[in-house]
Amino acid sequence: MRVVSARDFQSKRENDYGTPEQNETVKSIVNSVRAEGDIALLRYTEQLDRVKLEASGLRVTEAEMQAAYERVEPSFVTAIRAAADRIRAYHDKQKRQSWMDFQADGSILGQIIRPLRRVGVYVPGGKAAYPSSVLMNVIPAQVAGVPEIVMVTPPASGGEMGINPYILVAAAEAGVTEMYRVGGAQAIAALAYGTETIQPVDKICGPGNIYVALAKREVYGAVNIDSLAGPSEIAVLAEEGADPSYIAADLLSQAEHDEMASAILVTPSLSLAEAVSAEVERQLELLPRRDIARTSMDSYGAAVVTDSLTDAIDIINRLAPEHLEIVTKEPMAIVGQIENAGAIFLGPYSSEPVGDYFAGPNHIIPTNGTARFASPVDVDDFIKKSSLIYYSKEALLRDGETIMELARREGLEGHARAIGIRLDQERNTGGTTK
Amino acid sequence: MRVVSARDFQSKRENDYGTPEQNETVKSIVNSVRAEGDIALLRYTEQLDRVKLEASGLRVTEAEMQAAYERVEPSFVTAIRAAADRIRAYHDKQKRQSWMDFQADGSILGQIIRPLRRVGVYVPGGKAAYPSSVLMNVIPAQVAGVPEIVMVTPPASGGEMGINPYILVAAAEAGVTEMYRVGGAQAIAALAYGTETIQPVDKICGPGNIYVALAKREVYGAVNIDSLAGPSEIAVLAEEGADPSYIAADLLSQAEHDEMASAILVTPSLSLAEAVSAEVERQLELLPRRDIARTSMDSYGAAVVTDSLTDAIDIINRLAPEHLEIVTKEPMAIVGQIENAGAIFLGPYSSEPVGDYFAGPNHIIPTNGTARFASPVDVDDFIKKSSLIYYSKEALLRDGETIMELARREGLEGHARAIGIRLDQERNTGGTTK
Known part of the structure; x- marks a missing residue:
């Protein structure tokens, strides 16, 4: 990991809006599903996922959901339940009430808060299928009171119709009410416009590949969508005295996500920067995903040395990182100076993966500097408000x-x-x- | 106004995403301002607004702001102050607190709520310059605690450099902290990327023509933007016994906005529908903007007669109107059944213009069916949240x-x-x- 001075440090990545060809492909898929419904869904599933289904096979049955429990370890069920409970408890605190204000002249003003009626959650297939992300998308909707939560996910290729059983168990525990084996831009189109089998939703959320992302942009307006998530990021703000091996491990936990991930230490201590850098090299060699982590550390990793803690805080505010760890003597004294950061982890035991899986706050957090104006996914993302005016x-x-x-x-x-x-x-x- | 049965009634309008040529023009303007800064701003202002400025003339001075007060009637100042006070009082109730949850194991979880640092508000020039919209965009940002609220508005053509004094007074009363005479896509680009004179913002809001709308879409990601507002809409849900002249006047108050506006009565009473329709014809002839109102009533107006009040409520929920008036014997008993409506007005005295100007709730409200998933502008649009995790x-x-x-x-x-x-x-x- 390179050690650089604050003066020489720059970080900027661009959003990916797809090639013109990808955009054309997505438009054509969306229009076909909108015009033809199930027939187009089944055709694209055969063509793109190499799975031949009939319309009656699109919906995942209750029996399949139950069977998935037999295919996962009991320890996983216990762990996912514990995580779901904690995530639910945190999001419960975000719930808001409708209010009315009774005025002296007999008028009433108010704000009515209601859940969305129907929400679609996209879950990627293959290696990017993360049960924890199912919890993080579904639980806030469920806590908001959304009565219909629809999950779509591509069937495994090879004619199996299968869906990862860990995903199915996470979906059941989180509170998904309907599930369909369909993925890609065609699934987004089905959620937005409806088909014979899939009723349209009010909002679509969840991560996906570039085709899924472009399809969400394409249908925005007919339905609401969540924000486009960029590659994962962590910034660690640390002082002399912090444990270099903890910081290195946390940096690498983000770097292993993908080659575009970014992991940055910002510290006024040159010796800490050098110690962390050395630890990163040591731990990196032992990681199963070391090739990915190496590429992302080389491209976007840095240990930035500043003149002072104040300068370090300035850099953090300019980065507006998705995840920020503060590992200083008195971290709570610094939080008030952090203007831009999606999720803030304090002290030596608040390792970032604690938040990814278990602590309770959402792990879907603004990336690429958008924490300047955006927020982690929460219950507010699944409600709508109406103003109320009764004038006397x-x-x-x-x-x-x-x-x-x-x-x-x-x-x-x-x-x-x-x-x-x-x-x-x-x-x-x-x-x-x- | 046509009277139709519920069975024959359909309403659907499409969003306007501009022609390919308009999109190209906007991209080119945005890229030029991003690359060249003030020079490009001044060039486009001369070319498009026909006003020749120097960079030092972009900013509206404090003296100009003060001079505007001499150019408007004292009764206007009194009225706009009263409106601003009421709007501020309503939005004050939306303010939220950061919270921390102290756990038994010594951990702390929390959610930090902070205002955005800098917000840009676009105000159109010419006839579409509405002082009330300045209040509705600026006051929620100010209540949220945004320290820098920047207004941009095109200078009047004819070499005058002038800005409508009513707009200037509304801006001063609402709490704008900086103002620039620049409009169009070039103003949006300046707010998003900054120039020598205009510092970049975190979010851009406010209405504008198609070029402004496309520019906001173009810069989204670098900054946040508000939703695209469509033509105004009103739906009135009424029963026998409602005053047809009040309902007709309220329908026409929306129809006069523009030729795309929509004004719909939904009622189980054929006689009320006929009476309102006749009143609309009578009042329409007397309106200064009768040509606009006539066109919008002919294109998008209707008195829809249903079999029952329940059916009428169903239609309202499908329409998800921007504004809904409920003029029934017991309107509060119906509110709970209204799932989708941006702003709800109850009873005979809650005429929709009461909400446009004065009652307190925001008048920037989701249009074109998006009240299904979107909400009126409020304080939440100008804050950001950070999760806090201190694990013991x-x-x-x-x-x-x-x-x-x-x-x-x-x-x-x-x-x-x-x-x-x-x-x-x-x-x-x-x-x-x-």
Whole structure:
């Protein structure tokens, strides 16, 4: 891992919006599914996933869900349940209530908070199938009160129709209410527009490959979508006295995700930077995924040495990292100065994987500097709000002229007259209640 | 206004994503501003707005802001202040607190809520310049605690450099902290990427023409943006006994907005539908904007007659209207059945313009059916959240093995080792605090 001075350090990656050919492919798939429904779904599943299904085979049955429990270790079921419980407990605290404000003039103003009715969760197939991500997408929706949570995931190739049993168990534990074996852009189109078998949803979330990401952009507007997640990132803000082996292990836990991942130490201590760098080299050699981790450390890893802790904090705020670990003598004293970071881990025992799997907060967190303006996935992502206005006659008689003045300044006489017709009539009838 | 049965009623409009030529123009403007900064801004302002400025003239001065107060009627200042106070009071109730949850094992989990640092608000020039929209975009940001709120608006053509004084006064009252006379796609690019004169922002909001809308889509990712607003909509759910003249006036107040606006009555009463339809014809002739209102009523207006109130509620939920008025005997009894509506107005005195200007809730509300999954603009649109995890040693020793199990099931050995290295070391040192 390179050790660099703050002056020489720069980090910037671009979002991937696909090639023109990929965009064309996705548009064509989405349009076909929208026009043809199930037939197109089955055709693309055969063509792209090499699995031949009938429409009746799209839905994963209750029996299959149950059978999956027999195919995983009991220790996994115990672990995923414990994780689900903790994630649910954290997200429960994010729940919000509708409110009403009763005014002295008899008016009522309010805000109604309701869950979305139906949400679709995409779960990738193959090696990128992570049971923990199923929990992190589904549980916030379930806590929000979404009654219908639909999961889609591509069937394994080779004609098996199979879905990873760990994914099925995680889905059942998290609270998925329907599941379909279909993936790719065709699954996104089905969730957005509906087919004979799959009813359309209000929002689609979950990670996927470039075709899935482009399809989500394509259907946005017909339904809501979550944000596009970029490669994983960790920044560690540490001082002299921190354990270099812990920091190195945490940096590598992000670097092993993929070759685009970024793992950065920021510290005023040159000796800590050098010690961590050496530890990274040592631990890297022992990792099963060392080739991936090596590439990402070489491309995006760095130990950045600053003149002061204040300068280190500035760099963190400019990076706006997805994950930030603060390993200083008094980490809580620094949190208030961190303006931009998706998830903040404090002290030597809050290793980032604690948050990936178990602590409770969501592990789907803004990447690529977007923590400046975006937030981790939470219950708010699965609700909608309506404003409520009950204006009393007294309030309208009091405020009517002011409202008409504002409407007329904007040249909207029709707006003014909607008020005026009431003022005229209520005044003419002597203000009797009507 | 046509009276139709529920069976024959359909409503669907498409979003406008611009022509390929418009998209190319916008991309080229955005790229030029990004590459050249102020020089490109000034060139486009001369070319498109026909106003020749120097870089030093981009910023609207404090003196100009003050001078605007002399150019508007005192009654307008009084009215806009009253409206701003009410809007601020409503949005104040949406403010949320950061929270921490102290666990028995010494761990702390939390959610930190912070305002965005810098927000850009686009305000259109010309006839579409609405002081009320300035309040509705700026006040939620100000209530959220955003310290820097930057307004951009195109200078009037004809070489005057002028900005509508009503807009300037509304901006000052709402709490804008900086203002620049620049509009169009070039203004959006400046807010997203910054120039020598204009520092970049974290989020851009506010309405604009198709070029502004496309530019916002183009820069999304570098900054956050608000949702694209479609044409205005109102649905009125009413029963026999409602005053047809009030309903007609409210329908027309939306129809006068633009030719794409939609105004729909849904009622189980044929006689009410006919009476409202006749009133619409009568009032329409008297409106200054009757040509616009006529076109929108002919294209998108309808009085839909249903078999029952329940059927009427179903239609409302399918429409998911931006504005919904409920004018029935007991409107509060119906609110609970309304699943999809951006803003809900109850009873005969809650005329929709009350909400446009004065009541307090935001008037920027999801259109075109997106109230199914989206919400009115509010304080939440100007904050970001960070998760906080402080795991105690006790908690890590208790949960570590479970976390390692989950990591290994996903093939992420590096994640497991970040935990394992701590478990090994803490157990070897006999569990002393470290």
